Amino acid sequence: MRSRRFWALLLVLLLLLPGCKKSEMGGNLGGSGKKDPSSGSAGENPDWPVRIREADIPEAPQKVVSLSPGTTEMLFAMGLGSRVVGVSDYCDYPAAEVEKRHRCGSVLSPDTDRIRSQGADLVVASAALTEQDLIRLQQLEIPVLVLKRADSLEELRQNYLDLALALMGATSGKNHGEGYWKELEGMIREGAAASDGTAPKAILLRQMGYGMATGETFEGALLEELGFVNDAKAYTGWLYDRANVAALEPDVIFADTAIPVDEVKKSVIYQPVAAVKNDKVMNVDFTVFERQSPRMFETLREMGKFGHGG
DSSP states (O other): OHHHHHHHHHHHHHHHHHHHHHHHHHHHTTSSOOOOGGGOOTTOOTTOSEEETTEEEOSOOSSEEEOSHHHHHHHHHTTOGGGEEEEOTTOOSSHHHHTTSEEOBOSSSBOHHHHHHTTOSEEEESSOOOHHHHHHHHHTTOOEEEOOOOSSHHHHHHHHHHHHHHHHOHHHHHHHHHHHHHHHHHHHHHHHTTOOSOOOEEEEEEETTTEEOOTTSHHHHHHHHTTOEETTTTOOTTOOOGGGGGGOOOSEEEEETTSOHHHHHHOTTTTTSHHHHTTOEEEEOTHHHHHTOHHHHHHHHHHHHHHHOO
């Protein structure tokens, strides 16, 4: 009788052992069988969401509206143009591409209904929108990224980097943005490398007469990045002091395309200077400086080669 009870008890214990092991395994996971949330999830994307300035972007934007010509140029030049579904009324470059996109107003007067109808998931611009327009886009849950005009190369670098981050995410965007910026910087270095070691005096004319890049301007700093001495560095407000015109003696003159080279050469102000005597007057499209687009860097490279060349 005792033998039967012994074997019966042993059988019960053997049947209970798998359940005990299962319970112990569950205990190792915290007793509930759920994974610790602090360890992360295999489905999470480390690139998203991102916060760029005032814009919270939950996932990779696929339908972008650009309300500024400069940001439009940046997007296409950086290889992100395929995501652009709308542009401003003033965007004109690259012409063949912007003509295929829907016109969505401007920074001062965005067409929010058109933006919404395009299914936009990001709006970019180079200036702040009005509070009313910003609130309207926020109500539509469309992030707005404002990349204001830069006053230095570091600020401009951040604009390009932030645009890449906004469209490509934390990791891919950082890599792409920094790589592209190195290409742009390379154009400046290439222009400066044309120097023979001297530093010619140069001016950048925006308006005929005395309207030129002065010492506090970003454009004046860019002249120095190219290895020139800005002949208007001592002045401010894009205006050279005409009372000191006798001291204005540039070796090179860069003039907006609105000012023909011949007009500069025939000017009473510039006819006597070395730049005119040595045929060192070059037209540049000033809109590329206003937009701070990649074409600005191409222009700077050519300016360096022209100004430093023989």
